[in-house]
Amino acid sequence: MTEPAVADRPAGERVPAIEAVDVSRTYQLDGVSVEALRGVSLTVQPGDYVALVGPSGSGKSTLMHLLGGLDRPTGGRLVIGGRDVNALAPPEMATLRNETIGFVFQAFHLLPRTSAVENVALPLVYRGVSARQRRERAAAMLGRVGLGHRLDHRPNQMSGGEQQRVAIARALVTEPTVLLADEPTGNLDSVTGAAVLELLEQLNAESGVALVMVTHDQEVAARAHRRITMRDGVVVADSAHPRSAHDRPPSVDHGRPATLVPAPSAEPRSASGSGPGHPSGGSGGAAGATGRLPREVERPEALPRDAVPGDAVAREGGAGAREVERPGGAA
Numbered sequence: 001m002t003e004p005a006v007a008d009r010p011a012g013e014r015v016p017a018i019e020a021v022d023v024s025r026t027y028q029l030d031g032v033s034v035e036a037l038r039g040v041s042l043t044v045q046p047g048d049y050v051a052l053v054g055p056s057g058s059g060k061s062t063l064m065h066l067l068g069g070l071d072r073p074t075g076g077r078l079v080i081g082g083r084d085v086n087a088l089a090p091p092e093m094a095t096l097r098n099e100t101i102g103f104v105f106q107a108f109h110l111l112p113r114t115s116a117v118e119n120v121a122l123p124l125v126y127r128g129v130s131a132r133q134r135r136e137r138a139a140a141m142l143g144r145v146g147l148g149h150r151l152d153h154r155p156n157q158m159s160g161g162e163q164q165r166v167a168i169a170r171a172l173v174t175e176p177t178v179l180l181a182d183e184p185t186g187n188l189d190s191v192t193g194a195a196v197l198e199l200l201e202q203l204n205a206e207s208g209v210a211l212v213m214v215t216h217d218q219e220v221a222a223r224a225h226r227r228i229t230m231r232d233g234v235v236v237a238d239s240a241h242p243r244s245a246h247d248r249p250p251s252v253d254h255g256r257p258a259t260l261v262p263a264p265s266a267e268p269r270s271a272s273g274s275g276p277g278h279p280s281g282g283s284g285g286a287a288g289a290t291g292r293l294p295r296e297v298e299r300p301e302a303l304p305r306d307a308v309p310g311d312a313v314a315r316e317g318g319a320g321a322r323e324v325e326r327p328g329g330a331a
């Protein structure tokens with residue numbers, strides 16, 4: 001089932017963590033097509049530190065959702081962790097996401113009345129990790145982000161910076177290859193934001209997790225090892241490929257036109273949803289086998305509507321994940 005990332009890769013060349021080739025994403029909204037991505041090609045290498053910049057509406061979040069397997073391209077080829085997402089069924093996508101990707105969003109997306117340690121442990125529920133191990137690993141990860149003394153605090157008892165650190169711990173507890181952060185400091189004051197950024201950089205340097213971060217802050221972008229600039233749904237500059245930056249990649253024949261109605265699993269995100277799916281990356285259905293989900297998850301109607309946005313993941317996740325991913329049918 002696993003496909004090589006790209007056949008005939010020259011010996012010694014690194015296998016990318018993520019590879020996008022001429023990827024497009026067209027939303028259908030009230031009968032109108034919105035071409036959010038119009039042929040994006042890029043690779044994310046293990047250990048990369050990439051800043052993704054560009055004007056509002058240029059397609060940064062859309063691209064992040066695709067790179068993280070929260071959504072599927074409507075055209076082109078996308079390979080995550082060596083697997084072509086076009087070949088994956090929804091539960092396989094959910095598992096791939098859980099194993100490969102960590103997400104951090106501007107709005108944290110924590111379960112507000114569930115303890116920090118349980119929030120961080122949540123992605124491990126889908127891994128079949130025992131309750132005791134989950135707590136141990138989540139506590140250790142919270143220690144790494146400087147919150148070892150806040151294990152049993154709930155997010156609604158924590159500062160914004162602390163909440164974002166909990167979200168970072170949750171993203172990394174599964175030891176993903178890639179951490180995707182969409183404006184992770186956007187809701188924080190400058191001092192707190194700088195501390196969160198430093199933490200992300202430290203984790204990138206120490207653990208080797210690739211960091212791809214959307215930012216509107218040029219100073220933040222300047223710190224990254226690589227900058228990718230988007231405009232109108234295309235990459236207009238990539239500091240890793242300065243000379244070819246303005247060249248659009250040749251179109252690849254994928255057996256279907258580059259722009260068409262999204263596949264069934266790739267419908268538009270909810271109109272109000274700024275975020276895509278639940279960042280915990282459920283692989284679907286495993287929770288019941290290995291332990292209880294937090295009460296908040298078991299009573300999804302109790303969640304605020306924006307706490308766990310997630311039409312895309314709900315469709316991917318299968319029955320077990322659906323409970324988690326789609327509390328109250330976030331609309």
Ligand SMILES: Nc1ncnc2c1ncn2[C@@H]1O[C@H](COP(=O)(O)OP(=O)(O)OP(=O)(O)O)[C@@H](O)[C@H]1O
Nearest residue numbers: 027029034036055056057058059060061062268269
């Ligand atoms: N669910 C959707 N349905 C229809 N159009 C969408 C949807 N989501 C995004 N778009 C459109 O796709 C384009 C790219 O949006 P995207 O959210 O990726 O931009 P962005 O670069 O992240 O912007 P910002 O910096 O404001 O977050 C925009 O024109 C947006 O209006």
Ligand SMILES: [Mg+2]
Nearest residue numbers: 060061062182
């Ligand atoms: Mg965005």
